[in-house]
Amino acid sequence: xxxxxQLRAARSSPHVSFTEYxxxxxKSTGIxxxxxxxxxxxxxxxxxxxxxxxxTELGAQIIARGKKNxxxxxxLILKNPETAKDNNLYFVDRDYDxxxxxxxxxxxxxxxxxxxxxxxxxxxxIENFIRAYFDIADYYDNEALExxxxxx
Numbered sequence: 001x002x003x004x005x006q007l008r009a010a011r012s013s014p015h016v017s018f019t020e021y022x023x024x025x026x027k028s029t030g031i032x033x034x035x036x037x038x039x040x041x042x043x044x045x046x047x048x049x050x051x052x053x054x055x056t057e058l059g060a061q062i063i064a065r066g067k068k069n070x071x072x073x074x075x076l077i078l079k080n081p082e083t084a085k086d087n088n089l090y091f092v093d094r095d096y097d098x099x100x101x102x103x104x105x106x107x108x109x110x111x112x113x114x115x116x117x118x119x120x121x122x123x124x125x126i127e128n129f130i131r132a133y134f135d136i137a138d139y140y141d142n143e144a145l146e147x148x149x150x151x152x
Contacts, residue, residue: 012065014072021062021077025086030059032088034074036067043116044091044109067092071100074108091116123152 001009010016021032033048035041041061048058064070070092077083090108092100093115102110111119127145130136136145 012069014064014069014076017062017064017069017073018076018080021073021083024060024062025083028060030057030087032059032086033061034070034088034090035061035063036070036092037065038063040091040116043120048089067095067097071108074105123149126152 017034021034024032033041033044035044040063045058045061052058062073064073070090074088074090077086077088088107090105092108093111094102095114100108100110102112104110113119127149130145130148134141136142
């Protein structure tokens with residue numbers, strides 16, 4: 001592995017995210033949101049703004065680049081005396097992992113399904129889209145939908 005590859009790999013470490021956290025913490029107030037990947041904030045931030053309304057200010061967002069890094073960053077923050085009492089929310093996909101279980105860490109949201117996308121789309125949404133798009137109404141089309149549902 002050459003030097004450039006080593007540097008690229010190092011930027012995905014929890015310690016790099018912790019350094020970013022400390023820089024943002026000096027400039028931002030409110031609850032910090034720590035995500036696995038770049039796509040996560042598009043879903044969660046909208047939900048949180050609706051849920052929290054004006055009672056809580058949302059602070060900075062950090063992309064930790066993976067579940068392991070989110071949980072390691074959480075540990076670094078909790079072990080540091082200066083940051084241990086900070087208000088942060090962490091978001092991870094369950095994937096196929098056993099840990100963490102939903103609710104086992106009070107400040108960590110673990111998706112119920114494999115990923116956040118599974119919570120956005122379920123069979124009812126897909127079925128309604130197919131029915132509307134293909135104008136499905138008769139028995140034979142319902143049979144085709146049941147076949148598609150098995151594959152879903």
